[in-house]
Amino acid sequence: MKVVLEHLTKIFPSRNKKSNEQVVAVNDFTFEIPDGKLIGLLGPSGCGKSTTLYMISGLQKPTGGKIFFGEDDVTELTPENRGVGLVFQNYALYPHMTVKQNILFPLQNLKGEDKLTKTVMLERAYEAARLVQIDDLMDRKPHELSGGQQQRVAIARALVKMPRVLLLDEPLSNLDARLRLQTREEIKRIQRETGITTVFVTHDQEEAMSISDMIVVMRLGVLQQIGAPQEVYDNPVNLFVAKFLGTPPINVFEGVVKGEKLYIGEQAVLDVKGAADQEVYVGIRPEGFITNPEGEFTTNLINVEVMGRDVSIVSKHPNAVSETIRSIVDADSAIDRDATTVSFSLKPHKVFLFSKETEQRIPFEVK
Amino acid sequence: MVDSKNKWKAWLYLSPALVLLGIFTVYPIFNTVQLAFLNGYNIWEAMDGKMFTIGIDNFVKVLNYPGFLTTLKTTILLCVLTVPVSTMLALLIAVALNSIKALNRLLQTIFFLPYVTNSIAIGMVFATMFNMIGLDPATGIPQTAGIINNFLSIFGVGPVNWINPGSTYEANMFVMCVYIVWNALPFKILVLLGGLQSVNKQYYDAAKVDGTSRARVFWRITVPLLSPMISYVLITGFIGGFKEYSSVVGVFGEGMGPTGDKELQTMVGLIYDSLGEVGTGEGFASAAAMILFVIILAVTILNLKVSNKKVHY
Numbered sequence: 187m188k189v190v191l192e193h194l195t196k197i198f199p200s201r202n203k204k205s206n207e208q209v210v211a212v213n214d215f216t217f218e219i220p221d222g223k224l225i226g227l228l229g230p231s232g233c234g235k236s237t238t239l240y241m242i243s244g245l246q247k248p249t250g251g252k253i254f255f256g257e258d259d260v261t262e263l264t265p266e267n268r269g270v271g272l273v274f275q276n277y278a279l280y281p282h283m284t285v286k287q288n289i290l291f292p293l294q295n296l297k298g299e300d301k302l303t304k305t306v307m308l309e310r311a312y313e314a315a316r317l318v319q320i321d322d323l324m325d326r327k328p329h330e331l332s333g334g335q336q337q338r339v340a341i342a343r344a345l346v347k348m349p350r351v352l353l354l355d356e357p358l359s360n361l362d363a364r365l366r367l368q369t370r371e372e373i374k375r376i377q378r379e380t381g382i383t384t385v386f387v388t389h390d391q392e393e394a395m396s397i398s399d400m401i402v403v404m405r406l407g408v409l410q411q412i413g414a415p416q417e418v419y420d421n422p423v424n425l426f427v428a429k430f431l432g433t434p435p436i437n438v439f440e441g442v443v444k445g446e447k448l449y450i451g452e453q454a455v456l457d458v459k460g461a462a463d464q465e466v467y468v469g470i471r472p473e474g475f476i477t478n479p480e481g482e483f484t485t486n487l488i489n490v491e492v493m494g495r496d497v498s499i500v501s502k503h504p505n506a507v508s509e510t511i512r513s514i515v516d517a518d519s520a521i522d523r524d525a526t527t528v529s530f531s532l533k534p535h536k537v538f539l540f541s542k543e544t545e546q547r548i549p550f551e552v553k
Numbered sequence: 554m555v556d557s558k559n560k561w562k563a564w565l566y567l568s569p570a571l572v573l574l575g576i577f578t579v580y581p582i583f584n585t586v587q588l589a590f591l592n593g594y595n596i597w598e599a600m601d602g603k604m605f606t607i608g609i610d611n612f613v614k615v616l617n618y619p620g621f622l623t624t625l626k627t628t629i630l631l632c633v634l635t636v637p638v639s640t641m642l643a644l645l646i647a648v649a650l651n652s653i654k655a656l657n658r659l660l661q662t663i664f665f666l667p668y669v670t671n672s673i674a675i676g677m678v679f680a681t682m683f684n685m686i687g688l689d690p691a692t693g694i695p696q697t698a699g700i701i702n703n704f705l706s707i708f709g710v711g712p713v714n715w716i717n718p719g720s721t722y723e724a725n726m727f728v729m730c731v732y733i734v735w736n737a738l739p740f741k742i743l744v745l746l747g748g749l750q751s752v753n754k755q756y757y758d759a760a761k762v763d764g765t766s767r768a769r770v771f772w773r774i775t776v777p778l779l780s781p782m783i784s785y786v787l788i789t790g791f792i793g794g795f796k797e798y799s800s801v802v803g804v805f806g807e808g809m810g811p812t813g814d815k816e817l818q819t820m821v822g823l824i825y826d827s828l829g830e831v832g833t834g835e836g837f838a839s840a841a842a843m844i845l846f847v848i849i850l851a852v853t854i855l856n857l858k859v860s861n862k863k864v865h866y
Contacts, residue, residue: 245758245762274759282778282780282865291763295763295766
């Protein structure tokens, strides 16, 4: 089931009666989620990603715009009539019911024609439980389960009524680091096995990048970029997206384009054919540096961190926006640790230029 | 933990409370048990140094007291009829209060007013509301003064003799039950509303997404999640219910009935009255108090047993 958002807008009225300040949580969203894909809504807190999710679920009414599931306009439908499964951030498992009762609960709500017999309900509950591998925990209460197990129960409860769309609100935020890795693969597996269009919300870019078929980057209620994770990473449309994706984060410098050459400080570091003369922000991915004693870009060396497979060089530059610059180079690179400076050549496709005024991407020709 | 060197300080600070508790709570309890089991206890004779034999004469006297069974019946009925009703009503009102936003504060205040109002004063208001002066001797037309009878007359009902001389036990009990339920509501609403407000809203969102009907949300989610509070108000309600006394005084005066003939005597009333016979009534009062205590204890244990099975903490 594809999900289409058309000019979706959510405005929260001001809480303070004296000021009329409204909060535009979601501002004119238009995008299409293809059928059967796993989509990550990504952005810092307060960017409207959860609000978007809750509007898709029907728990919140949009102020404007429309939501379609396939060809059906569901904007005015109540949550139960949309056929969505929702997994809450803290799972919201009913604490007084066993796992089995929790999973059965949505099925027992069905009325009229949809009403199921007890045997069918149990079959479906066990089927969902097996899918998330908790069928041996059916008689436990939620408080007897670990966080990861509770999460699986919540997913089973959302899946048992065979929703058209599965929604997950920060599904991994309540899990510890190890479980998080495991669970995100699990979510990917469940999504692939069921083929249900799945939307999840996260503020963790790594999480979103690693399992999503498509990521939607948001900021302050405004859609920034949408695309396959690698595509967005390699081609950020603006400085925010570039900064938000990637660990370690992108290094940002203040620079100038003059005569199709990019200057950071006094050094001409790269040919940027096609870019007009102007002041720019320069974003260089950590993996965009190559150590080269004759390199065009020299920085003040601070530290070299060995990570085994590769080496992380921490250095400083007066034109850098952040305190330090972090570059990741091959472990075989020859680095003089006692030197006060380190010189690099740059990989042109890992360097992005952004307008200083609009912070939008400035294209240039990469040879 | 208080370290052992400073323990005497802890005891020192506790001592005023302990002394008061000892004099006004602990000693009377022991004294009551003691008096209940002394046959033919009489203060004046005791002061002369007379010793009394230990026995159950006082209990026999209480059980053989002519009004005892009616008293017990009234006490149990007032409790058993009102506690479930007031709890259920309080639950519904609390859920309603919790779900409306407009005038929430005002409504909470209104519902809480009975709690801060003197129960005798409320009783007098109820007495006035349910009043009926009687039939006009000249015309035979009933003259009513109470708002309830005036209201009923709109529908051509009544007037009912609720509380005036000549009224039935059932009518009296009905008025008492209405009064007690109404008087018991605020505390219960307060406790349940507090409980409701601490329930995570996401349970309701989850139920909504799954298309749960309102009745099912109430019975399968709200009630179980509130069960610790419900059990608390039920248990304290039953304990309080068995001690009903001032409510009857409020409506009927110290006569405890329409003609002042103790028609609605309660256990606490019985104890209180026999204490009035200074010097000789204490044994009887103590025995009656012990009987009441045993009843309350039994009901509370039963309540706890049931709630252990039904309450989800």
